[in-house]
Amino acid sequence: MEYADRITRVEPSATLAISALASELEAEGADVVDLSVGEPDAPTPENVVEAGKDAMDAGHTGYTTSAGIPELREAIAEKLQADGLEHGPENVIVTPGAKQSLYEVTQTLIDDGDEVVLLDPAWVSYEAMVKLAGGSLVRVDLSPYDFALEPALPDLENVITDETDLAIVNSPANPTGAVYTDAALAGVRDLAVEHDVTVVADEIYGEITYDVEPTSLGSLSGMADRTVTVNGFSKAYSMTGWRLGYYAGPEELIAQSGKLHSHSVSCATNFVQHAGIEALQNTDEAVEEMVRTFEERRDLLLDLFADAGVDVPKPGGAFYLMLPVDSPDTEWCEGALEDAHVATVPGSAFGAPGYARLSYAASEERLREGIERLDDAGYL
């Protein structure tokens, strides 16, 4: 068979590949401390599960309106308004996972040869999605600044020009856990306005921050008409396998991308959308509890690394941490998995060679065990 150029341009998802490798080892009987995939370890809140079951029992098993059921889009619009965005339900499309949102948005906004700016380290799938759409990547490296965006604004200023078509900003960020300051986001806004750039704001970790309240980029003045806000239920409500996400933007964008949505997935799963309403409206305590737990684990890891004499940048949100490693990171991660049975993702997959990404969505006991094993096997 002959394959399309667009598909041969990309590699499989490194995060999903490593976690599959860890699962394979486990299936062979190995005890793997899996710090690879970005998936909360708490179960989906019980009331959300019940809402999904109730919806199924009530017969919500057919197609829905392509953009999503009105009650869910209304609930999403309320959440976005609380974040300072002026969106109504007509500005929202509900998708099977935020990944599908990003796919639809990139396909809708990027033409062959369009210039797209990424802030490195960046989540693995952005690069793939830009390439699938035919765009060309321009990358700004935040690694020299401990992953903070504010001190990197002069670098960003050098790459955002009138030639730039799109920028993707992810705060709190995967894989670094960085939460960008208001001054940093204002800097992005100034450049986007000056050079007429559209911005995708991926805020899927927005509920998971420790020391700061994150700002929604689209809420800054001048950003309403040029921002597409992406979010989802996987992380905040521990709903990865339900596949539920959404994006919101100007109505013209929704009309254009809605065509792709209707011709590809048709709609997100009906009863899952009903569970999504419950997740948005009745999970405050469960989310708070989960975030508190993540914060404790972050602090534990920082202490353990400090004890081992390793200096790691302190993440302000999400549930990831970047560990500086000595040898080439891909070899380091392969070795750590084989020798210590600890699964992590090489920084290179995110445009950050010299680091391994650790997801601390694992119990304190497993985190201690993982770090001890890495230390004992000479990886720290």
Ligand code: PMP
């Ligand atoms: N954006 C970021 C930054 C992510 O880490 C993920 C995790 N998979 C997604 C989007 C997509 O999440 P999902 O498709 O599970 O909603």
Ligand code: GLU
């Ligand atoms: N986003 C998560 C991660 O980075 C889940 C896997 C994926 O979709 O990439 O591990």
